[in-house]
Amino acid sequence: xxxxxxxxxxxxxxxxxxxxxxxxxxxxxxxxxxxxxxxxxxxxxxxxxxxxxxxxxxxxxxxxxxxxxxxxxxxxxxxxxxxxxxxxxxxxxxxxxxxxxxxxxxxxxxxxxxxxxxxxxxxxxxxxxxxxxxxxxxxxxxxxxxxxxxxxxxxxxxxxxxxxxxxxxxxxxxxxxxxxxxxxxxxxxxxxxxxxxxxxxxxxxxxxxxxxxxxxxxxxxxxxxxxxxxxxxxxxxxxxxxxxxxxxxxxxxxxxxxxxxxxxxxxxxxxxxxxxxxxxxxxxxxxxxxxxxxxxxxxxxxxxxxxxxxxxx
Amino acid sequence: xxxxxxxxxxxxxxxxxxxxxxxxxxxxxxxxxxxxxxxxxxxxxxxxxxxxxxxxxxxxxxxxxxxxxxxxxxxxxxxxxxxxxxxxxxxxxxxxxxxxxxxxxxxxxxxxxxxxxxxxxxxxxxxxxxxxxxxxxxxxxxxxxxxxxxxxxxxxxxxxxxxxxxxxxxxxxxxxxxxxxxxxxxxxxxxxxxxxxxxxxxxxxxxxxxxxxxxxxxxxxxxxxxxxxxxxxxxxxxxxxxxxxxxxxxxxxxxxxxxxxxxxxxxxxxxxxxxxxxxxxxxxxxxxxxxxxxxxxxxxxxxxxxxxxxxxxxxxxxxxxxxxxxxxxxxxxxxxxxxxxxxxxxxxxxxxxxxxxxxxxxxxxxxxxxxxxxxxxxxxxxxxxxxxxxxxxxxxxxxxxxxxxxxxxxxxxxxxxxxxxxxxxxxxxxxxxxxxxxxxxxxxxxxxxxxxxxxxxxxxxxxxxxxxxxxxxxxxxxxxxxxxxxxxxxxxxxxxxxxxxxxxxxxxxxxxxxxxxxxxxxxxxxxxxxxxxxxxxxxxxxxxxxxxxxxxxxxxxxxxxxxxxxxxxxxxxxxxxxxxxxxxxxxxxxxxxxxxxxxxxxxxxxxxxxxxxxxxxxxxxxxxx
Ligand SMILES: Cc1ncc(C[n+]2csc(CCOP(=O)(O)OP(=O)(O)O)c2C)c(N)n1
Ligand code: SF4
Ligand SMILES: [Mg+2]
Numbered sequence: 022x023x024x025x026x027x028x029x030x031x032x033x034x035x036x037x038x039x040x041x042x043x044x045x046x047x048x049x050x051x052x053x054x055x056x057x058x059x060x061x062x063x064x065x066x067x068x069x070x071x072x073x074x075x076x077x078x079x080x081x082x083x084x085x086x087x088x089x090x091x092x093x094x095x096x097x098x099x100x101x102x103x104x105x106x107x108x109x110x111x112x113x114x115x116x117x118x119x120x121x122x123x124x125x126x127x128x129x130x131x132x133x134x135x136x137x138x139x140x141x142x143x144x145x146x147x148x149x150x151x152x153x154x155x156x157x158x159x160x161x162x163x164x165x166x167x168x169x170x171x172x173x174x175x176x177x178x179x180x181x182x183x184x185x186x187x188x189x190x191x192x193x194x195x196x197x198x199x200x201x202x203x204x205x206x207x208x209x210x211x212x213x214x215x216x217x218x219x220x221x222x223x224x225x226x227x228x229x230x231x232x233x234x235x236x237x238x239x240x241x242x243x244x245x246x247x248x249x250x251x252x253x254x255x256x257x258x259x260x261x262x263x264x265x266x267x268x269x270x271x272x273x274x275x276x277x278x279x280x281x282x283x284x285x286x287x288x289x290x291x292x293x294x295x296x297x298x299x300x301x302x303x304x305x306x307x308x309x310x311x312x313x314x315x316x317x318x319x320x321x322x323x324x325x326x327x328x329x330x331x332x333x334x
Numbered sequence: 335x336x337x338x339x340x341x342x343x344x345x346x347x348x349x350x351x352x353x354x355x356x357x358x359x360x361x362x363x364x365x366x367x368x369x370x371x372x373x374x375x376x377x378x379x380x381x382x383x384x385x386x387x388x389x390x391x392x393x394x395x396x397x398x399x400x401x402x403x404x405x406x407x408x409x410x411x412x413x414x415x416x417x418x419x420x421x422x423x424x425x426x427x428x429x430x431x432x433x434x435x436x437x438x439x440x441x442x443x444x445x446x447x448x449x450x451x452x453x454x455x456x457x458x459x460x461x462x463x464x465x466x467x468x469x470x471x472x473x474x475x476x477x478x479x480x481x482x483x484x485x486x487x488x489x490x491x492x493x494x495x496x497x498x499x500x501x502x503x504x505x506x507x508x509x510x511x512x513x514x515x516x517x518x519x520x521x522x523x524x525x526x527x528x529x530x531x532x533x534x535x536x537x538x539x540x541x542x543x544x545x546x547x548x549x550x551x552x553x554x555x556x557x558x559x560x561x562x563x564x565x566x567x568x569x570x571x572x573x574x575x576x577x578x579x580x581x582x583x584x585x586x587x588x589x590x591x592x593x594x595x596x597x598x599x600x601x602x603x604x605x606x607x608x609x610x611x612x613x614x615x616x617x618x619x620x621x622x623x624x625x626x627x628x629x630x631x632x633x634x635x636x637x638x639x640x641x642x643x644x645x646x647x648x649x650x651x652x653x654x655x656x657x658x659x660x661x662x663x664x665x666x667x668x669x670x671x672x673x674x675x676x677x678x679x680x681x682x683x684x685x686x687x688x689x690x691x692x693x694x695x696x697x698x699x700x701x702x703x704x705x706x707x708x709x710x711x712x713x714x715x716x717x718x719x720x721x722x723x724x725x726x727x728x729x730x731x732x733x734x735x736x737x738x739x740x741x742x743x744x745x746x747x748x749x750x751x752x753x754x755x756x757x758x759x760x761x762x763x764x765x766x767x768x769x770x771x772x773x774x775x776x777x778x779x780x781x782x783x784x785x786x787x788x789x790x791x792x793x794x795x796x797x798x799x800x801x802x803x804x805x806x807x808x809x810x811x812x813x814x815x816x817x818x819x820x821x822x823x824x825x826x827x828x829x830x831x832x833x834x835x836x837x838x839x840x841x842x843x844x845x846x847x848x849x850x851x852x853x854x855x856x857x858x859x860x861x862x863x864x865x866x867x868x869x870x871x872x873x874x875x876x877x878x879x880x881x882x883x884x885x886x887x888x889x890x891x892x893x894x895x896x897x898x899x900x901x902x903x904x905x906x907x908x909x910x911x912x913x914x915x916x917x918x919x920x921x922x923x924x925x926x927x928x929x930x931x932x933x934x935x936x937x938x939x940x941x942x943x944x945x946x947x948x949x950x951x952x953x954x955x956x957x958x959x
Contacts, residue, residue: 041781045796074777089785090797095774097626097786098797099619100649106583106616110623110631111774113607114581115751118627118774136619139612306607313602322604323746326575329600330739333562334385 037073039063044093054205054231055085055152061211062092062121062150068216071119079108081133083125084159085152085231102132105140105149109302112147116303119219120147127157130166130186141224142196143302148218149226152205153188154233155240162236169286172237188228189282189293193275198296199225200278202289205232206245207252210290217292223301230287244287255281255291273297354500354546357955359412361420362495365437366429368405371488376407377734378492378509383411384563384736385505388547391845392734393419393925404432413548417845419733421927424954425498427491428454429470438463444957446543448494450487464958466540468494477531478524486528493532500546503533545956557738566704566730570660571596573708574632576742578749579658580606581624581631583617588672589731590634590662597632614639618646618659625657626786628751628773630715634660634724637679638669640686647721648687649788651811654769656715656722658708663727665923674923675729677841678892680901683723684870690808692815694722695870699826699844702737704730707867709745716749718814719769725869727891729842729925755779761793762786765806768814819871824879826865832882833860835939839889840866840902843926847889850931857944861935869902872909880912887938889918889931 035041042063049055066076078096080086081104089096099107108122129137129151140147156174157163163176167188171180192200199221201214211229218225230241242248258269270291271277278294317325362379364372376392383390393408410420422442428434428449434456441447447463449456450470474490489510496506510529514522564572571593574582580601584594598608607624611617617633624631635643640661650657663679665671679686683695694714698707704726711722753776762784763769772784782794789797790804798804829851837854839847844865851863862883866872880886888903894917899907903917918934920926929948936945 044783044785073781073783074775077774093781093783095772095783097653098788099622100645100788103615103619103646106611106619107623107626109609110581110583110620110625111627112623113609113620114624114627114629114631115773115775135612136616139616306602309602310605310607314605317603320603322575322748323742325603326572326746327742329572330562330742333564334381334560334739 037066037070042066042093045090047091048087049084050235052234057205057208058152058229058231059091061208061215064212065215065219069219075118077111077118077120080104080123081128083128085123085125086128088123102128103136105133105136108147109140109145112145113303113306122147122149124151126153126155126167127165138195144198144223144299146223146301146303151228152231153228154231154237156233156237158233158236187282192226193278193282193294197226198223198299200294201227201292203227204230204241204244204290253289255289352544354544356548357545358548359410359416361408361410361423362425363406363408363423363437363440364427365406365433368403370429372405372407375488375492376409379409379411380734381509381563382501382506384561388413389416390736391416391419417848418928421929424956442954443951445954446956473531473535474528477527486524489525489528490532493529494535497533498543559739561736562739563734563736565732565734566701566726567592568596569701569704570708573705575600575604576746577709577712578747579632579712580604580629583609583611583620583633585611585614585617585639587636587639589664589728590636593634593660614642618643621657622650622655625655629749630656630712632658636662636664637666640682644687648689648691650721651691651693652788653786654719656719658711658715658722658724660724662731663725671923675727675891675925676921677727677890683725692812693720695725697725697841697867697869699865699867701730701733701735705740718818727842762795763791763793765793765810815871819874822868822873824873824875827862829855829862830860835861835885835887835935836883837863837887837935840869843889846926846928846931849928853932854935877910880910885938886915887918887935888915889926892919893921894919
């Protein structure tokens with residue numbers, strides 16, 4: 022519940038620190054990967070130093086979706102799977118806000134799958150962080166759309182039989198203009214990915230493999246070196262005309278991104294895709310408004326409605 | 335239309351010997367196919383009537399098939415209050431045999447049957463009507479020359495009608511020019527050629543068909559503002575704009591779509607945005623996101639889409655987020671009768687979500703009221719931080735009425751978003767006050783930023799499992815709706831203040847209800863009519879009014895259900911525990927005819943003579959003397 026720590030109000034212009042940004046104490050199980058995501062997010066906000074009141078943290082439903090209670094910014098906790106369309110309303114309703122959405126694999130890829138596709142293709146300016154634990158955590162261990170075949174859950178006691186989705190391919194296909202992947206054990210990498218996502222002008226999404234120690238222990242060990250796994254970073258093109266550079270990944274190359282997404286588990290981590298040229302819905306709508314105002318010569322609201330009614334006489 | 339018209343055509347001179355007969359109002363039904371431009375004729379007549387200080391009401395059916403197929407447009411026009419579309423037609427214009435076959439039964443005895451003799455063969459021995467044969471198709475082709483084919487038949491018919499009812503040709507010509515303004519000059523010319531040809535069409539038996547509307551009763555109070563002519567869905571859209579709504583989201587469905595189409599095209603002029611979403615869930619979610627940024631947003635749909643919005647509506651109640659949700663009701667359940675009218679979503683509007691979700695439901699009574707109810711819905715949502723449902727219906731959505739232009743300088747709301755800094759004691763969910771959210775973007779002096787939430791919460795928005803807080807917060811959400819109820823005006827109540835029967839209506843049944851009361855009273859029965867716009871919460875004080883009548887007859891367009899009562903009747907019985915409340919229900923997909931209401935009342939109060947009078951068809955005022 023309430024952190025109830027009386028922090029003196031920060032006057033405008035006070036730098037945002039983790040202390041200021043901390044709200045309720047997280048209700049997650051000890052050892053849950055989501056703690057690290059939260060810690061990285063504080064660091065991201067510390068680096069960005071947006072005006073405090075202009076940051077919005079939103080979520081759907083799930084363990085991971087509890088996030089907004091733990092971040093002291095404007096924010097909210099909506100219904101399961103629908104945080105993205107809500108956040109689209111926030112972003113389009115006030116273009117000055119910095120909108121962050123957090124949620125789980127079930128929230129994002131299952132019940133909210135269609136919203137993900139459409140918010141992404143419209144390129145609404147916001148940052149979406151999917152904390153993928155390949156299981157339904159909050160509801161205590163059912164198969165999720167990213168659970169691997171063979172995963173024993175309460176709904177598949179003999180092991181999951183349905184083909185899981187490939188999150189990176191799904192995200193690339195959705196039309197998202199910034200797609201990255203990270204791992205909750207890699208705090209620096211996570212921070213960098215979220216930071217780049219936040220700075221991206223458009224719909225940016227980061228999938229973070231975040232272990233549920235309660236219901237799917239060791240799910241992502243294959244990418245954790247100290248557990249014998251391999252941590253493969255995407256080597257991004259530097260455009261230095263060196264011979265090595267030809268081999269590096271060009272994040273603007275969609276086909277190359279799909280290729281990376283097809284790699285065998287645990288695959289690579291980093292920025293798969295980045296498209297800086299597609300206009301955001303925010304900009305396109307602003308343009309419609311500008312053109313409409315040009316046509317009406319910026320008439321005041323009252324005059325506009327009066328002239329519309331005059332045509333109905 | 336009261337201004338006498340100088341005939342411009344040679345045909346007109348034949349008239350000099352005949353004096354027009356004075357009539358109060360007339361119901362004209364045009365029946366053809368949807369590509370015939372019948373609605374355009376209806377639109378011209380409606381707007382002409384609007385410009386002539388007359389009340390006008392139209393009735394339109396759109397076939398469920400997407401294009402082609404039968405279509406009708408019915409206009410009732412005349413002087414004084416026109417309350418309903420009219421049970422039966424005084425004049426039928428039949429373009430095809432199928433139009434004749436399907437609609438001749440709607441013509442009152444003594445009415446005028448005008449048919450296209452190129453396509454229609456009426457039953458010869460049927461002498462109930464004045465039949466006028468006119469080769470509409472060939473006469474139009476001849477007038478316009480070959481290239482236009484039979485496009486323009488509608489304008490030809492408009493000319494005929496203008497002649498018969500002595501309409502103002504100058505005003506009609508202006509309307510035609512305005513309508514086609516910006517189009518190819520050929521189109522304007524063809525339209526006028528068609529109109530003139532119809533107006534001048536020489537035919538002997540047309541000569542006796544010559545009517546003029548009574549001069550307006552100067553005693554009828556008018557605002558002095560000009561009349562505007564529009565349909566119910568447009569009235570809602572512009573009502574929202576006047577109320578300061580600048581954001582919304584939706585997904586297409588008949589008959590709601592035209593509201594979102596209007597807002598999508600209009601809002602950018604006002605600096606706003608309307609988003610077409612991937613589905614109805616996304617639509618209400620996006621609208622709630624807009625509201626969260628500080629200005630009340632809207633969404634809407636018809637019944638099937640409302641079903642999808644219900645989970646988010648519960649969130650809106652819990653999070654106390656203002657929003658207005660329109661439901662343009664159509665025939666259900668499921669896809670049901672998508673282009674027909676019904677009022678079967680009342681219980682869904684009031685109770686259709688999980689959990690205890692006290693919220694507000696308003697229902698406009700006519701097209702003009704669509705405008706004012708939309709404004710009121712936004713005001714209530716804003717003042718009480720609550721979802722408000724606006725329940726209109728398919729009948730109102732496309733019906734065109736003329737009414738006094740709203741007094742915009744007085745009414746228009748400038749809804750500024752309040753992003754001022756909130757004081758250090760700011761609480762998103764105070765127990766003792768109505769919630770006033772601090773929209774994202776506003777500083778909070780305490781440095782503690784609020785979370786809006788669907789979890790039960792304490793005053794600061796922190797999740798709570800406290801049974802005590804849940805009970806307190808439920809009470810808070812309930813009491814604010816009760817507080818609203820206490821401010822609501824008494825419903826419109828006409829006729830006798832006590833007596834044998836009180837007819838109660840809601841939504842678009844207002845007009846037929848008013849006319850039914852007049853017929854009941856004319857039969858010597860003591861009766862009253864009450865119309866309820868605030869269907870939830872109900873206004874206080876209904877007990878006392880209801881107690882003064884022997885029978886309370888609640889008329890609504892839904893099924894009588896398992897318990898034998900319509901949905902509002904069920905609510906009223908639950909609220910007032912008055913066993914005198916009974917129902918008149920129907921679900922034939924059409925609006926109430928006045929005669930159906932009168933018959934229902936007659937049955938409930940056991941009045942044989944009144945019931946019998948309903949059966950005898952009244953002759954048309956157009957009947958030859
Ligand atoms: C409409 C609806 N259906 C089902 C639920 C129950 N539910 C809550 S969270 C959840 C799944 C959570 O999984 P995920 O999104 O992966 O989040 P995690 O808990 O794993 O972080 C489900 C099924 C709900 N709250 N609402
Ligand atoms: S159940 Fe799993 S996901 Fe949820 S808090 Fe516990 S460890 Fe984290
Ligand atoms: Mg999960």
